[in-house]
Amino acid sequence: MDLLQPAILLQLAIGGLLAGALYALLASGLNLVFGVMRVINLAHGELMIAGAFLAWLLYSLLGLHPLLALPVAMVVLYILGFYLQRLLIERIVGRDELTSLLVTYGLSIILMNVGLLVFSADFRAVPALQGAVYLEDLDLVLSKPRAVAGIVSIVLTAGVYWFLKHSRTGKAIRAVSEHAEVAMICGIDVTRIRMVTFGLAAAMAGAAGVMLTTIYSFSPETGADFVLKCFAIIVIGGMGNFVGALLGGLLLGLAEAFVSGFLSTQWAEAVAYLLLVLVLILRPAGLLGKADAA
Amino acid sequence: MQNCYRPSRATWKTIGILVGEKQMHKVSRSEQQLEMGWGKPMSRGLLRIVITALIVASACFASTLASAKDEILVGASVALTGKYSRTGQEQLNGYNMWVDEVNARGGLLDRKVKLIHYDDESKPDTGAKLYEKLITGDKVDLLLGPYSSGVTLAASTTAEKHNFPMVSPGAASSKIWARGYKNVFGLYTPAEIYMDQILELAQAKGLKKVALIHEDTAFPRDVAKAVKAKVAALGMELVFEEKYSKASTDFAAMLVKLKAKSPQVIVGGSYLPDSTAFVRQAKEYRFNPKIMAFAVGPGLPDFGANLGSDAEGVMGNTQWEASLKLPGAKAFAERYEQRFGQAPGYHAAGGYGGGQVLEAAVNKAGSLDKDALRKALSALEITTIFGRYQVDATGKQVGKPGYTIQWIGGERHIVLPQENSTHAVVYPFKPWKGR
Amino acid sequence: MRLDLSLGLILVLLAALAPVATNDYQLSFLLQLLLMVALAQSWNLISGMTGYVSFGHAVFFGVGAYTGALLLVAGHSWWAAVGWAALIATALALPIGLLTLRLHGPYFAIAMLGLNEVGRTVATLWVDLTEGGDGIALSPALLPALETNYYATLFLAVLATLAIGVVLGTRFGLELQAIREDEGAAEMVGVNTTRDKVIAFAASAVIPGAAGAVYAYYTSFIDPLSVFLPALNIQMVAMVLLGGRGTLWGPVIGVVIVMSVRELTWAEFPTLHLALLGALMILVILFLPEGILSVLRKRRGPGSTRLAEECRQQGE
Structure with missing residues (x-):
């Protein structure tokens, strides 16, 4: 089989890891929200697409480079998430998980369809950062947009991880995640921490959206595909487990690349769903998590 | 979260009923229902609301039926959004240009032509539903096809079901004409x-x-x-x-x-x-x-x-370029560019040509009668700005290179x-x- | 109960006479309305009653649609094909239920969401059987008339509603509701929760399977996207929630409201009705967790939703 050459395997692996990093950025935000407030945010993909459209607007109206649009989108999405939490999500924290599932489902439908009304179902892309770097001796191609998106994702995910581990707010977030009532007794403003958390997750989704624009074409309906992949990732990595989401993302990226390479692109699109269902049935708490789902 | 683990008083009551029934077999069904409330009869108010809702609903779709009959209505669904949106938009531009120019020439059968179109979002099933709506809801007189073979495959089945001839530019898959349908007439060179x-x-x-x-x-x-x-x-x-x-x-x-x-x-x-x-x-x-x-x-x-x-x-x-030596092609390209600010692609020319074919067939049939129209479309041989139109017995295009x-x-x-x-x-x- | 029955009879009678008084387009609308009643009531049977919210019931609809379409093409009569569609959907629901109903709450919902995608992927990739992304266009010569489809749909809607009515009055229904309120406690007092859930789940797949086939005959065209349709899942959930889950008439009311809004908006504003549905869903869950029916009942004094009401108050 002529596909089993080291250069080709390496090429597939690099592509998979870079795509996986983007997944990880998206999924760890989703998982953060779940960890802190037990809310599964089905609108996470739409927040990502909001970031993507923001980058697209900034590029096509002002000619702003996506890397410059990145901080703008993150700030805007942070504020959006912050107030979404305050207006909507806060009302469902503590109610059963199905309620949160239904409310965020409703939110995602609204966001997607408002997106369709405003931007139509056309596919868009931001033609910045195009081209590739060639490593001639290794016979390798490093696509610029993918490399940049992968690196940005890794830096951001690591940054959020560091923030959770070492900053005061981050510690408070972890405290709320572990036990909201105890955290409250310790004087933590739990409501505010939840707002910060949701804002942070939204900002991560927005960042993923900005990076997405340089690699793929997207439409308001693209978010749904990604959020399903994110579920697969956090189910694989363990729900509420930040590091699990990171590993799950990289794993899914690799799996898709190799399935695409050795089977077909169409099968690669199904990998996430198959993994999702399989892991849920065989190991409901995820590969890293403790059993509490069944 | 919490209420999953802490049974409420009401829950215990439910459980009590279950246990009670098990142990004593005494709780009568009607009592159970009273307790649970599920078997409660509906109130008059509810009945009234259901009936009002039904009336409102029927009024809603009755309103879609009103339409003036002095115009000839031409129906089409076109992909204005989704993956075929660019090509669909071109086709619609072609349709619109044909409609305006026909009306400028005095209309079809001395009646004005009006295009009713919807966006099928590049989705076959939406296309099929829209043609159903065009035929039975809007009661159009003539049909032009959607963009893409996929949507046409679905939409042509609706047209066939109603035995309604449809001129289909924007579709090239031979599968469309391999099903024994009698009502789909193609313009494009097959795939x-x-x-x-x-x-x-x-x-x-x-x-x-x-x-x-x-x-x-x-x-x-x-x-x-x-x-x-x-x-x-x-x-x-x-x-x-x-x-x-x-x-x-x-x-x-x-x-x-x-x-x-x-x-x-x-x-x-x-x-x-x-x-x-x-x-x-x-x-x-x-x-x-x-x-x-x-x-x-x-x-x-x-x-x-x-x-x-x-x-x-x-x-x-x-399928077409303005440089081809076809009657009116160059003039069409110029008029199109003037109107839409962009040179026409071949889907635009196909849309316009589709309109021309429909026009020629209606004139040949001399009426809007479906059977006469179908016969006319089968026998028609003309050269439009888009090229030659000549179909075989299935309606498939055979005249165009x-x-x-x-x-x-x-x-x-x-x-x-x-x-x-x-x-x-x-x-x-x-x-x-x-x- | 008597009023329920007589109201039901009046509605069915009206619906049965509808083909006389309507044109094709209006009858199409009523058919779609009844189709949604059938689907919403089926969803109600598993998710409304047991609280296991399925976000992927369209998978059974899709399987039914493909079964029905393929068997019709293969030369079976339409009613036999509808029967097979129901049977195959149910047969598929049994193992799926056994595996997924072990999962709780959101895990179950997500698993079902994923299953619908798996269904769609299979329909897309199994080209030899399903013609993949092309979908299947049924030749008009094979199709039953619109009136036939209409009566078939009416039958399914009545069947689904009757099923809810019957189950609500039985011990089985009580057990299902006990599972919703507190599965652990229900198990403690001897309810065989697994058996009950799987039975309800399988039963809830029968009518979507059959309805999928009838839908295929009605639209004459199906493809993976149009029958394994995420929006269909949303609609089932929204309609039942709006009217009142776990009730007999709630889903019917929800369907009538949503379908009327839809009819006014779908062709001109295809996305608007879904956005409205989303907003409706949020508002209902936040402010009317037991649906519109609960408001109407509350006005009559203490009554039917007391159980749920108390449960909620305690839970919070």
Whole structure:
């Protein structure tokens, strides 16, 4: 089989890891929200697409480079998430998980369809950062947009991880995640921490959206595909487990690349769903998590 | 969260009932229901509300039925959003131009023509539903087809169900005409001959290894089937074939595989977004075949606009170019550009030509009667600004030849067949590295 | 109960006479309305009653649609094909239920969401059987008339509603509701929760399977996207929630409201009705967790939703 050459395997692996990093950025935000407030945010993909459209607007109206649009989108999405939490999500924290599932489902439908009304179902892309770097001796191609998106994702995910581990707010977030009532007794403003958390997750989704624009074409309906992949990732990595989401993302990226390479692109699109269902049935708490789902 | 684990008083009551029934068999059904409340009779108020809602609902759709009958209504669904939105918009522009010009000429059968159109979002099932609505709800008099073979496959079944003739520009899959329907009339050269000229060119240049990629829907699959047959007939070898199901497909892994097979010819059964994305990524991955050709995509102005100099040398198919010596083609292109600020692609010309075919058929039939119209469309032989129209017994287009174009010097040129060409073929495809 | 029955009879009688008084377009609308009643009531049977919210019931609809379409093409009569569609959907629901109903709450919902995608992927990739992305266009010569489809749909809607009515009055219904309120406690007092859930789940797949087939005959065209349709899942959920889950008439009311809004908006504003549905869903869950029916009942004094009401108060 002529596909089993080291250069080709390496090429597939690099592509998979870079795509996986983007997944990880998206999924760890989703998982953060779940960890802190037990809310599964089905609108996470739409927040990502909001970031993507923001980058697209900034590029096509002002000619702003996506890397410059990145901080703008993150700030805007942070504020959006912050107030979404305050207006909507806060009302469902503590109610059963199905309620949160239904409310965020409703939110995602609204966001997607408002997106369709405003931007139509056309596919868009931001033609910045195009081209590739060639490593001639290794016979390798490093696509610029993918490399940049992968690196940005890794830096951001690591940054959020560091923030959770070492900053005061981050510690408070972890405290709320572990036990909201105890955290409250310790004087933590739990409501505010939840707002910060949701804002942070939204900002991560927005960042993923900005990076997405340089690699793929997207439409308001693209978010749904990604959020399903994110579920697969956090189910694989363990729900509420930040590091699990990171590993799950990289794993899914690799799996898709190799399935695409050795089977077909169409099968690669199904990998996430198959993994999702399989892991849920065989190991409901995820590969890293403790059993509490069944 | 908490209430999952802490049974409420009411829950215990439920459980009590279950236990009670088990132990004593004494709780009568009516008491149970009273306790649970599920069997409660409905109130009069509720009844009233249900009936009001029904009345409102029926009033709602009654309103959609009112329409003036002094105009001739022409119905169509077109892809205005979704993956075929650019091509669909062009087709609609063509329809609109035809309607306006017919009305300027005094209308059809001395009546004004009005186009009723909806957006099918590039989705076949929406298209089918919209034609149902056009036929039974809007009660249109004439039908023009949607864009893309996929949507036409679905929509034509609706038309056939109502025995309603439909003129279908914007569809080239032969599958549409292989089902024994009597009401679909095509304009486009069918998919099976799309790539023939290009593959013959490849063989003449001594190329052997062909790779084929295509979207997994009706028209691209027809193109693919024909390519496979032609490759075998020409004694060439198909070294790679892969399908993809989304317009937004990421071709990275596919390109890695393609490079490993080093084909000399790459043929794509594609539409505009996927062919554009493929060429862009092919450049990234420095995939350098000698001939690069796509079914739909390169034939459209947008292809060059999106890719700039990267479009250079890419070949493709076209149904029509303004440079063809057809009556009114050049004038149409000028009027179109004046009105829409852009040169027409072939889907725009197809839309306009479809209108012309419908017009000729109505005039020939002398009425809007469906049977007369069907007969007229079957027998009609005319040359519109789009080209020759002549269909076989199934309604499939047999009169129109196909053309091959290539992007040369930032412009689309017809390169094949020779007698229509505006430029000689540029061969081979220039490697990305030296560009 | 008597009023329920008589109201039901009146509605069915009206619906049965509808083909006489309507044109094709209006009858199409009523058919779609009844189709949604059938689907919403089926969803109600598993998710409304047990609280296991399925976000992927369209998978059974899709399987039914493909079964029905393929068997019709293969030369079976339409009613036999509908029967097979129901049977195959149910047969598929049994193992799926056994595996997924072990999962709780959101895990179950997500698993079902994923299953619908798996269904769609299979329909897309199994080209030899399903013609993949092309979908299947049924030849008009094979199709039953619109009136036939209409009566078939009416039958399914009545069947689904009757099923809810019957189950509500039985011990089985009580057990299902006990599972919703507190599965652990229900198990403690001897309810065989697994058996009950799987039975309800399988039963809830029968009618979507059959309805999928009838839908295929009605539209004459199906493809993977149009029958394994995420929006269909949303609609089932929204309609039942709006009217009142776990009730007999709630889903019917929800369907009538949503379908009327839809009819006014879908052709001109295809996305608007879905956005409205989303907003409706949020508002209902936040402010009317037991649906519109609960408001109407509350006005009559203490009554039917007391159980749920108390449960909620305690839970919070």
